Amino acid sequence: MRRGFVLIAVLVVIAAAIFVATGAIFAARAASVSARAADLERRLRDAALDGVALAADRLAAQRLALLQGGAPDGEELLTAVPDGPRQIEVRLVPQWDGRPFASESAKLDASVLDHAAIDALVDGAADVSRELLESVLARRPVDSVDALVALADGGDAGIDTEAALEAALGPARLLGDERDENDEGAGAAGASLAPPLIALMTAHGAEPLVDDLGVSRLDLVDAFNESAAGGAAEASLELFDDAEREALQALVKDRNRRKDDGAIVTALVGRGVGLGRVDEILNECTTEPGSHGIPRVDIVRADVRVLAAIEGIGTDAAARIVDLRDTLEDEERRGTSWLVSRRVLSLEDYAAVAGRITHRSALWRFRVESRIVAADERSAALEPEPASVYAFDCIVDVSRAEPRIAYLRDVALLPTARAIARLMRQASGEGERASAPTEAETSALTEEAVPEVADTMFRPTPGFRAPRFDLPTVDATIAAPPSRERTAPIGRDIAAPTSSLPSSSSPRR
Amino acid sequence: MNACRAHRRRGFSLLEAMVGVAIAVALLSALALFTTNLGDTRARLARLSREIECTEALFTALERGCATAVVASPSLGSGVSGDATTLRFVRAAVGLGNDGRPAFSGESEVSIAFDTSGRRISIVRGTLADTLSAPVRRMRIRYLAERGWEDSFDSGAEQSFPVGIEVALWFDRGEAIDDAVRDDPDADALPLSEPPPDRRRFFRCTGGPKADPLAIRSILDEGDGAVSGGEDRR
Numbered sequence: 001m002r003r004g005f006v007l008i009a010v011l012v013v014i015a016a017a018i019f020v021a022t023g024a025i026f027a028a029r030a031a032s033v034s035a036r037a038a039d040l041e042r043r044l045r046d047a048a049l050d051g052v053a054l055a056a057d058r059l060a061a062q063r064l065a066l067l068q069g070g071a072p073d074g075e076e077l078l079t080a081v082p083d084g085p086r087q088i089e090v091r092l093v094p095q096w097d098g099r100p101f102a103s104e105s106a107k108l109d110a111s112v113l114d115h116a117a118i119d120a121l122v123d124g125a126a127d128v129s130r131e132l133l134e135s136v137l138a139r140r141p142v143d144s145v146d147a148l149v150a151l152a153d154g155g156d157a158g159i160d161t162e163a164a165l166e167a168a169l170g171p172a173r174l175l176g177d178e179r180d181e182n183d184e185g186a187g188a189a190g191a192s193l194a195p196p197l198i199a200l201m202t203a204h205g206a207e208p209l210v211d212d213l214g215v216s217r218l219d220l221v222d223a224f225n226e227s228a229a230g231g232a233a234e235a236s237l238e239l240f241d242d243a244e245r246e247a248l249q250a251l252v253k254d255r256n257r258r259k260d261d262g263a264i265v266t267a268l269v270g271r272g273v274g275l276g277r278v279d280e281i282l283n284e285c286t287t288e289p290g291s292h293g294i295p296r297v298d299i300v301r302a303d304v305r306v307l308a309a310i311e312g313i314g315t316d317a318a319a320r321i322v323d324l325r326d327t328l329e330d331e332e333r334r335g336t337s338w339l340v341s342r343r344v345l346s347l348e349d350y351a352a353v354a355g356r357i358t359h360r361s362a363l364w365r366f367r368v369e370s371r372i373v374a375a376d377e378r379s380a381a382l383e384p385e386p387a388s389v390y391a392f393d394c395i396v397d398v399s400r401a402e403p404r405i406a407y408l409r410d411v412a413l414l415p416t417a418r419a420i421a422r423l424m425r426q427a428s429g430e431g432e433r434a435s436a437p438t439e440a441e442t443s444a445l446t447e448e449a450v451p452e453v454a455d456t457m458f459r460p461t462p463g464f465r466a467p468r469f470d471l472p473t474v475d476a477t478i479a480a481p482p483s484r485e486r487t488a489p490i491g492r493d494i495a496a497p498t499s500s501l502p503s504s505s506s507p508r509r
Numbered sequence: 510m511n512a513c514r515a516h517r518r519r520g521f522s523l524l525e526a527m528v529g530v531a532i533a534v535a536l537l538s539a540l541a542l543f544t545t546n547l548g549d550t551r552a553r554l555a556r557l558s559r560e561i562e563c564t565e566a567l568f569t570a571l572e573r574g575c576a577t578a579v580v581a582s583p584s585l586g587s588g589v590s591g592d593a594t595t596l597r598f599v600r601a602a603v604g605l606g607n608d609g610r611p612a613f614s615g616e617s618e619v620s621i622a623f624d625t626s627g628r629r630i631s632i633v634r635g636t637l638a639d640t641l642s643a644p645v646r647r648m649r650i651r652y653l654a655e656r657g658w659e660d661s662f663d664s665g666a667e668q669s670f671p672v673g674i675e676v677a678l679w680f681d682r683g684e685a686i687d688d689a690v691r692d693d694p695d696a697d698a699l700p701l702s703e704p705p706p707d708r709r710r711f712f713r714c715t716g717g718p719k720a721d722p723l724a725i726r727s728i729l730d731e732g733d734g735a736v737s738g739g740e741d742r743r
Contacts, residue, residue: 038565038569042569042572045572045573045576049576049715052715059708135625141583141648142616143579143583143616144581144601146615147604147613147615147616148613148616149612150610150611150612150613150615161612161613165613186614266517313673392577402719404716405715405716408577408601408716409577409601409602409603410573410577410600410601410602410603411602411617412603413601413602413603413604413605414603415604417603417605417606417612417613418603420605420606420607420612420614421606421612424606424612461667470739491581492577492578492580492588492601492716493579493580493669493670493716
């Protein structure tokens with residue numbers, strides 16, 4: 001009897017000790033995993049930022065080729081950083097068209113968006129795309145179009161956030177495992193699927209006023225005015241022959257004429273100047289002041305929907321441009337006048353759109369993603385690291401000698417935000433049949449809905465309120481800029497789009 | 510037989526008893542010392558761990574802010590603004606919708622502030638505030654602009670980023686620790702009122718004015734007297 005009691009007491013003590021030890025081990029393990037995950041995130045973020053700098057340098061190295069109408073090339077893999085038995089790979093993520101870099105000039109700028117353009121852009125797309133574009137139209141000016149979903153008025157209207165996200169970003173813009181699951185969407189070039197809105201619209205379409213060598217274009221208005229006043233601009237005008245100079249001077253002096261690239265085309269062609277020479281002059285001259293001009297669309301790379309959205313081109317001409325642009329000679333690629341010589345547009349129609357189109361892009365978008373991978377087969381067999389990926393969306397402007405990071409956005413939380421949105425949508429569905437989900441329901445929902453991010457995702461508490469998409473609206477009326485008002489680029493390092501910029505009226509040569 | 514019983518009842522000799530007592534005292538003393546040291550070590554480890562965690566949280570917020578800040582946001586104001594004890598970033602990042610901003614929003618707001626009365630650093634993300642647990646005696650934030658060190662900066666007013674931001678921390682470890690710092694031969698050259706910071710780091714702003722790294726290091730050396738360059742110091 002007494003022995004049995006002692007034996008049971010000993011067993012209880014041993015069991016309690018095992019229980020305490022196990023708890024301590026798990027607590028220590030959890031702390032260790034948490035610390036490792038935080039450290040890994042920091043390393044991945046540093047690597048991704050290095051990748052942004054490397055990608056910007058790669059674009060800068062190809063600057064002249066880009067300014068002459070080329071497209072950036074290079075491997076997707078930017079760098080691989082050894083990390084113990086594994087390595088951190090930093091890659092460029094393919095854009096919607098499957099290429100690592102996407103031209104921002106191949107998209108329609110949000111500042112010129114109107115209802116007709118929306119009709120063209122959403123051709124073949126889901127209805128939610130139209131809602132998103134209408135919300136952008138109502139909230140201009142916008143700094144970026146990456147947050148399209150946040151701009152949508154979906155709080156009370158019950159917009160499907162998942163569908164909005166897909167329409168805005170597309171599967172190619174998701175991250176990591178989510179993207180892998182939807183890889184058939186990436187690189188499909190939109191053959192059968194409508195491209196996401198981020199592939200069709202931008203807030204960074206302002207045209208850098210530099211020529212194909214990166215030199216500031218000659219401001220014709222300032223040059224002729226200075227020349228008339230005996231200024232130093234006389235030398236700059238020597239690049240024109242007499243007929244060209246007379247035509248351009250008449251244009252500049254006529255206060256009643258709108259002064260843009262179209263007016264230059266009309267003035268020069270009216271004096272018998274050839275289209276090839278017109279391309280050269282458009283490349284080197286402008287009637288707009290400042291470093292950037294009104295947004296233009298790169299007709300060599302733009303989607304047919306974007307081309308159709310340009311006022312004055314239309315659906316038929318857009319389709320013909322897409323058919324012809326792969327057959328152009330090198331000489332034709334140096335300008336946009338092939339629209340006339342290839343009989344896509346009449347001269348009058350071309351003059352009407354010449355100020356809104358271009359043949360090149362100086363702003364390129366890319367996404368840099370860093371993730372940890374096995375360096376070899378041996379390290380592949382090791383215990384896996386916490387699944388994680390870090391990514392930045394970036395737009396680099398190479399119109400200046402030093403590449404300018406016009407846009408840089410941390411998108412590492414995109415999967416988490418998506419998971420929360422999905423959770424909230426499901427929770428709101430639950431709320432229709434009950435006043436509010438219980439904590440147990442919410443927990444179950446969390447685990448069921450987003451198992452892939454269950455370790456890191458934000459878990460709503462009972463007091464948590466679902467996010468509402470109810471940004472205050474701003475005046476939707478955007479006045480057309482007067483011909484001599486400066487157009488400033490938009491970027492993370494440029495605070496005020498209407499700020500004064502240095503004049504480019506100094507002599508070119 | 511009686512002699513044998515008498516021998517069994519005799520017990521320990523005085524010598525044996527004294528040796529036993531001495532051994533017991535020694536063991537108890539060792540145990541007390543060990544327990545005391547263990548407690549001190551645990552307290553020190555806990556304090557260091559807390560300091561490291563708080564510093565990492567602070568530095569992570571600063572790294573993220575400096576990497577993706579904007580000069581100014583139409584809705585949220587200046588992207589980098591602050592003074593010697595407060596700092597506010599508006600950065601481009603995917604919003605989760607739990608900070609008072611819409612989900613998937615393009616920008617988020619992060620504020621860092623040092624409460625001198627409470628001796629704590631707080632990090633506020635939108636409407637969510639975290640107060641770091643480690644007590645801090647002092648925090649100093651400086652901004653390296655193109656014209657040199659500044660005690661305050663506003664990117665919206667300047668229309669540009671600073672070259673970088675330096676944050677220095679002096680943890681509140683009580684008098685004993687401060688005395689230990691003053692006893693440090695490396696700190697002899699410093700005035701007693703300004704011991705070297707426990708942690709210090711310089712954060713470059715992505716897209717800030719271009720600056721030669723060697724020039725930055727030189728400026729850092731000048732700005733902090735005997736304290737070595739832009740390295741993090743524990």
